[in-house]
Each structure stands twice: as C-alpha cells, then as structure tokens.
Amino acid sequence: MKSSFHTEVETPKKDLPRISGSEAVIRSFLAEGVETIFGYPGGAIIPVYNALYDYRDKINHILVRHEQCAIHAAQGYARATGRTGVCIVTSGPGATNTVTGLADALLDSTPIVLISGQVASSTLGTDAFQEINFIEITQSVTKWNCQVKRAEDIPAAIAKAFYIASTGRPGPVVIDITKDAQAGFAEFEYNPVKFIRSYQPYPEVDNDQIMEAVRLINFARKPMALIGQGVILGGAEQELKEFLEKSGIPAASTLLGLSALPTDHPQYVGMLGMHGNYGPNIKNKDCDLLIAIGMRFDDRVTGDPSNFGINAKVIHLEIDPAEVNKIIYADVPVLGDVKQTLPLITKHISKKDHSEWLNEFRVCYNIEREDIIEPAIARRGPHLRMGEVVDAVSKEFDDAILVTDVGQQQMFASRYFRFKQSRSIITSGGLGTMGFGLPAAIGAKIGTPEREVCLFVGDGGLQMTLQELGTIYQSEVGVKIILMNNGFLGMVRQWQELFYDKRYSFTELTNPDFEFIAKGNHIPYRMVDKHEDLADAVKEMHQTKGAFLLEVRVEREENVFPMVPAGAPVTDIRLE
C-alpha cells in the first residue's frame, strides 16, 4: 500500500574521502573560513575535540571557563568583526549553559553557530547521562536548529547553519550532533549553502514603497531618522551618510545602532530611549516624519508606543517582515536590506536643508549639557563618578571598541563614549544580560587584535562571569577592564530610590578584594578613587601591554539621567 503521494528518486554517489564525523565538523569550519572558535570540552563532544587536536595550527580554540562565556565571547567576536561567531560545547549542562547567550544573540541579531554534543543516538530519549532535549529547549532562542544523527549529514547541516546564521537578519543557530555521528565515518564533501527554498532572507525591493517613502521625505518639515543596528549589520554606514547628507535630516541612534554614524557628525543628535539624549526624546512629538532604518522599536526606545511619534508618519526600512507593524504602525514599510534600499531613496529625494529644525535639537542639547552632561563628566563632589570615568577613558583611548556590561555603567558608557568608526559598541541590548561584558570583550579583542577594547563593567556584572579572568590570562587577551565599583547593583538601586521609596532590597554588595582577584589571575591592576589620579591611572592602563583591571571606586548612589520612566511617553523624559 502506498503511504505517500510521491515517488522517491535515488541520487548517484561520487567517489569521496571517508573521514570521521568529528573531522567533518572541523573541515566544514575550515571551508567556511572559521579561524577562531570558543568552547569547552566534555563527554559527548570529546570526538570533535579529538579531531580538533590535529588542526590546532589552523583553528584557534579559546578555552573559556564556563559555556555561557563561550557563546558571549563568540557574540563579541561576531559583533566586532561582522563574521559568524562559532562555539562548541558538550551535551546536557554544557548545552544548557549556553541558552542565555543564544537568547541574547537572537534578540540582538548576532550570527552564531553553536555545535553541541549529544548522547549516542541509540540512547536518545532514555535520560542517559548528560542527556537533555536541546533542540526542544532552544526552539524559541534560535533562528534555526537541528539534530544530526549520522556522520554523513554533518557537512550539509553545518553549511546550512552558516548560511542561515549570517544572512538576512542574522541570528544564532544550533547544530546538536550525537556522539555516534561524531565517531562514525562518511564520505566528506562540503558544498556551501546559498539557497533554501523555504528561507528567503532578502525581501524583494518594492519600487512603489521606495517612491512613496521619497514622497514623504520630500514633503516632511520636521523629519527624524532613527538609526538601528540594521545599518551596521548590512554594512550600510556609507549609504546612511549619503542619505543623511543629501536629505539634511537629523539622525538619532538606538543603543545598538551607536557608532554607525560617528558621534561628531553634524546631523547626529544623540541616542534614543530610556536613558538616551534629551533632544531625540522630547522632540518626538514635534516630528512629522520618522524614518526608522534597521531598527525594531524596542520598548526601551518607544516608551509608551501609543504615544510614540503621535504627529508623525512612519517609514520603516526593515529586512525582517515580522518587525513591520509589530509595535509601531508603518505608513510606508520599505522591506529589504538597508544597504540596498537606502541608496534607492537617496537617489530620488531632493537635496534639502533642515538646519532650522536641526537647530532645535542643538537647543535641547545645550539644556542637557548644562543640566546633565557637564555635571556628569566634571570633577565634582568628593567622589569619582561614572560619567567622568567614561569621558576620561574615551579621551585617552581614541577610537577604541566599547564593550559594556548591563546596568548604570552601560548607560553612562553609551552616553559619553565617543565613536569614530562602525562596530565600536558591543553591549547586550535586547536581553540585558548581566555578565555579558567580560566574555564579550574577550571575543571582541580576539577578533580585532589591532583595536583597543575597553570594557566598562559594574561590581555586580563582573562577578557574574568573573572566572573568565582565567581565560584572559591563559589566552593572553589584552582587554582593558574598567570596573565601576559602587558596592551596589546600581540600576536596580536607582529604581528602588526613584520608584520604591528607597527600599534597597538586596542591592547592596559586600565585595571581594578585586586586587587579589586580578593578581591571582596575573592581571595588572590599579585602584583609583580620587579625581586627581584618574587621568594618570587611565594612562597607565593604556600604556600597559595586554590586559589591565582598573578598579574605580565611584560614588555609591549616583543616578543615570535623563530618564524616561518605564512605560511612559518618551516626552515625559526627566532631567532629574
């Protein structure tokens, strides 16, 4: 009896070398041009590590201290270089430890290929030692995942993984490989994937949408461009500049879009969102047109979405159709890669001057400078403060990559660090993962050894992934760590102060001696707690070859301002 409506066609086989599934993993990596992988060995992935042993001269493997950090390091690597980050971990706990990183990479659109070991296929589903259903677990935190149970399926699965991770809106992909597939032998042939019929990563550009966008831009009196990470991911920095310079439109950036446009660009008006700049938030209701370029209207950007851009039409340039109309209704959606769509718009718009409108942002900036920025970065009061530290580091390290952890230092750093070139900020935006900073900085430095990498991290966040100081020592990673130590989980404490009657419920930290910890990991260390020593300390850090831990004892109860209270309209931005 027929059980299918269709007949099968057999494909003839070619004469190819037979190698182990494990070696096929490594040779597939090489075929994809992988130079660095981050990982941690364990029982169900030993065969792959065994194969890797023969390829140590071709692939640089960074042994981290915890699998969460393997994936965060791969994220840092991917975001600094624009290439796909690769990690390998074992089954069970090794795999589950990466879930936070996968979720982070999915929300922040970071291309990652994660290879996880799995128990032998014959023992699947028997609750074997270190068995976990990783495919099921990672369903909602990956762009795509699959399990491989036969050696002969490994190259095709890896080829598909790299294609999916890096194309369209990038994201993390998991390939779960059973131990018998790693140990088995099969003919090896690597064919990079460039087409999957069910996956069309680049929407066709619709000329009507382009022309409609052009019409709105030409008529707008008070337009604002909202720059997102899509510009960086699409490599469209130059196209953005040309669009802005022809249109004369002021441009604000999301947290992840920072550095797509240099900080000193005359049309750059600052950062959007909860702790963004005053102008782009307060002027939101005055805008008659918002041009969202590769951004997704995160709630930290929009505040109350029903009050966002209430007087504005919205043009949304976006590669992911599912983001259009998700939060903010787009009057004109422009689907496609911004690298492709932006020049089409630039070509047709008329050259314009919005200097009067731009000037309104300058007025706002002057208010913010007087009320917020200058007090934040000036030598004031008995204690050092975070803004002052960021300013000092940014001055000393011209054109470094900024990596942050999550919390107050993240917001101070992204507000006061100055960017000259793209891919200069690596921060956990969507998921807000504390502990992300240190491993991400390691990955960023390994990916771009020619650039300085400055990590700003709090005393809370540093202790979440502190063990990676061991990785820094073993792999000689020259990360400059600026520890902003205030003895508090500062951002939560700020909310407790402002919205919970100063009830500091479990936000105070009694910290270890960070000098011992740095020294124990053979990392040069200095502590600074006085205004007058700051510049010298930062200089010493800069001049020290390799890694450095600079502990800055900052004011204990400082707040980040401006601030849009959660869920409020962005125009409710508070300066104090």
Next chain:
Amino acid sequence: MEKEFIITIFSENTVGLLSQITTVFTQRNINIESITASESALKGIYKHTIMVKNDPEKVANLVKQIEKKVDVLKAFCYSPSEVVLQELALYKVQRSRNVEELVRKHNVRILDIHDDYIVLEKTGHREEIVDLYHMLKPYGIYQFVCSGQIAIIKSKRELLDEYLSYVNEKHKRMIENNEI
C-alpha cells in the same frame, strides 16, 4: 475584537517543526482552537491547518512570526468565509431505535456494529457535529472523537504555487548566473 481565523501553513517535513510553530503561539499566549497536519499534494511539503480566535492585528503578526521560521515556506490567514471547512467525528453509542432514526436523518455513516454499540461517522461543519453530539447524548455516548477542522481555500489555485514558482525562478537564475 476577537474573530475566528484559519491559518494554513506550508512547511518542510522536519523533525520538531510542529513544536517550532506552536512555540510562536505559546509565546504570545494565543490559544490554538484546533490543529491538523498532513502531507500536502506537493512533494515533501506539509500542510498545517490551525484555527484561532483572536484580534485581527495580533493574528496578522502571529502569521508573520510563523512564516519567519526557516522551515516554513509560507503561511496564510483566512476568515471562515474564504475557505471550505470540514471536520470528521466518530461517535461510539449505545444501540437503540432512536439512534437509528438519527442516523438516517443526519446522513451519518455506520462504521462498525456490535451487539451493544455502534460506531458512527459524521463529516460536516463544527456546528453539525456538535448538534449531533447533543442529540445522541441522551441515548448514551461511550466515546467521542473529532478530527479538528481542515480547510481548502475557495480561490482556484493554491496560493503556495505563486511562492514556489517565485523561488524556483530565483533558483534557476542563481544557477544561470553561477551564484550557486
């Protein structure tokens, strides 16, 4: 306002695909009213039919999120008036004269007859199946099962064909241009 929608999803036949799709629903706290899945008439392509009740905007976003899944070729959303719906139900009931009358009246098929029960099959709209259930109930229903609704769209061609001819064209072009 909540309305009824029929979502049809065409996908590759990969392990775990159904769970990929249902994740999209659970994450948005949207309840699935009924779900069916089977191979479609196109080689290797599976068709899932899912009924939901929710507001139109939420459903539109949901469909885009489903379509975003790598192994999903295309997802479509219809209102009940755009499709022909059918459902199948089996009833195991006690034998009695009254039941036999209902069988004649409602055009029900008899699948199996035993000394003390009969198995009835009814295909039709959800309402007809529910009505029959209530009519049979007083005479004793031992077991009841229904299939979930399946749907076929009223337009002549399967809309998936357009997508498939688009991707096939594209694939051909890529081969011609030596891109793959």
